[in-house]
Amino acid sequence: MKIDAIDFFYLAMPEILDIGDGSQDALLVRVRAGQFEGWGECEAAPLVSIASLVCPMSHSACKPVQASVLGQTIDSPADIRRIGNLVRANSLDLLQADHTLSGIDIALWDLLGRRYEQPVWKLLGYQQSYPKTPYASVLFGDTPELTLAKARAIRARGFRAAKFGWGPFGQGALAIDTAHLHAAREGLGAEGILLIDAGTVWNTDVAAARERLPALQEVGATWLEEPFVSGALREYQELSVASQPVGLAGGEGCHNFHMALHMIDHAGLTFVQIDAGRIGGITISKDVADYAALRGLTYVNHTFTSNLALSASIQPFAGLEDDEICEFPTELKALAVAMTRNHLTPNAQGQIAAPDAPGLGIDPDLEAIRPYLVETEIRVKGKVLYQTPAL
Amino acid sequence: MKIDAIDFFYLAMPEILDIGDGSQDALLVRVRAGQFEGWGECEAAPLVSIASLVCPMSHSACKPVQASVLGQTIDSPADIRRIGNLVRANSLDLLQADHTLSGIDIALWDLLGRRYEQPVWKLLGYQQSYPKTPYASVLFGDTPELTLAKARAIRARGFRAAKFGWGPFGQGALAIDTAHLHAAREGLGAEGILLIDAGTVWNTDVAAARERLPALQEVGATWLEEPFVSGALREYQELSVASQPVGLAGGEGCHNFHMALHMIDHAGLTFVQIDAGRIGGITISKDVADYAALRGLTYVNHTFTSNLALSASIQPFAGLEDDEICEFPTELKALAVAMTRNHLTPNAQGQIAAPDAPGLGIDPDLEAIRPYLVETEIRVKGKVLYQTPAL
16 A cells, blocks of 8 residues: 555634644644545644645755655555654755654554554554543643632542643742742642643753742642753753652653653653654654653653644553553644544543544544635745645 | 844755755845845755744744744844744744754854954954865765765865765665775875765664774774764764774754754764754854863864855854864855855865954855745745745
């Protein structure tokens, strides 16, 4: 079976707000081979990934991503890995390629799963899809009062865990951050798992991060996520020595296996967070999950978009029983909800799991997303290289 | 002074060949502020960097690069660093952004240099621009005989050093690689500095790379460049233990300071090679040069395009007297030659130096490049986000 078509669909809310909410747009990927199709999603900056799919070649190691995918044989997981290796070699000097490949890799796993009527996690070698404890992933409120209200609402919805991030956190005085942390804990209750996401706000400033540790320890946060930019290994390591029992979490910025390996080996992390839509898809995410298990770190998905991306991001660690915490975005914009016909919803025990259904087990809702389609056209030398394809 | 305009010009040869020659296209950058302008260049995949300059925002940490540059104050080197930090924060989730920023950063240094009538290397704090020994940077011939002919021609042109890379090397039998290595040494003469670039051909396969070490040692190669992909720290480290006296060289794939730091600290490199057109411009390249000096590594530029890019890539280590070897592409396509009115040519001693002239000391030749201009248009929701600007 050969890959006949790769189609990218740029979707967006009518208005994009200047807030840390990644569900405001999406790049939906459809791959077709023979009579089968699969769906995937690339994280962030749809136009740039579209350009990297179709751009003219610069030289032998800087080809458009589609050059390494179209026409390739796709019969087994080994083919997916081979195609990924081709993309990385042929698009070595095309920085965006890892993000672009990610959505394609996800769609290829979905396609194979639909073809063989197996869930992706089974194709990955897992025997079982263990239930995960989802944490409601939300932005901090603009004030501690609003954070308190958000936390109470999350608890009322039955969540046992919540992550607060971005917004005002780390932007102002220590006292304001401390008030937000206490508000989150109060609203969530003493038993709730409280996670804090600094969104790289301190860049590489260890002292600024360290100032927040007493409050984080006081409210019993389970982790502090991304105090620094991805790759600031020394700074992570230095902070990790002082942060316990608050563990450090990070890794979403990794766009290849090596970067994740460095974070696991050298950053003093307790939790490694991988976005399948960025790191090169499900294939590389699973490699990282295997390596994290070997090194005793907990693997966690990073997901801030649709339930298609959510299912894709859970597959790589679906079979790891002990890695049970799972990011679950709960403030999705209408687009991200509309994108799929079915959704991963917590069961009676408040847990979610990668579906026991062919592929990713998530069906895109083509009618519902039509209004969000962003008509896009790229012309080079008078030739149309990309035009929004028919849904 | 405020930044009024950023213009990207996509240039390309009429035909792009599937060979490891990066001079076949270019993304020329013009920045204007008040009555001044500066010029820069981004490495590879022009269309993708154009898209990242103008793309719609995805969320607060995924904005188009121009959002962090247009309208910014530009009066001093500190402003350039501030703008770079803004881009990295506001385009955190836009992978291509580092490559895009690189050309802008270079153009901003050129602009400041022209405004203050100072060479960039002086603005960087150097007192002197030391002469460098250029190595002719060429592809291996398709056969050992062609490699021999190339090496002889390089020697006849007066070069004391040459680098052979890509082409057939590492693609076939060990005996063929060995024949190429001996041919290169024979053509260059016993005294010539011989450098070998494997172009990541072994990905992470240490055994395959190790097989070539005896021949590399026999021909007295000074370095083996990129046996593995950037970031394969352990594999580099493992090979470095066995490679001496052949030093390892690498780093061109780094697109931020942290990645270069990891290569310097953990890859067992003797030479760290930085492409100012990828790593974030002259600013970050200079940071790496400082750090390499501290750690006792030799800094080398990575350059495979025009003399504008060459001058930009020499500035960061222009004042480091001991780091005297310098990449000098000698098989430039007509476009890369035509791009600039003046060129860096070896003096009577066969050496080149960053110009003692305002800015980068290189003037683009707007008339000569006009035929290479690739008309490009990007439309989103019926609105033109990018159209090739007037030269």
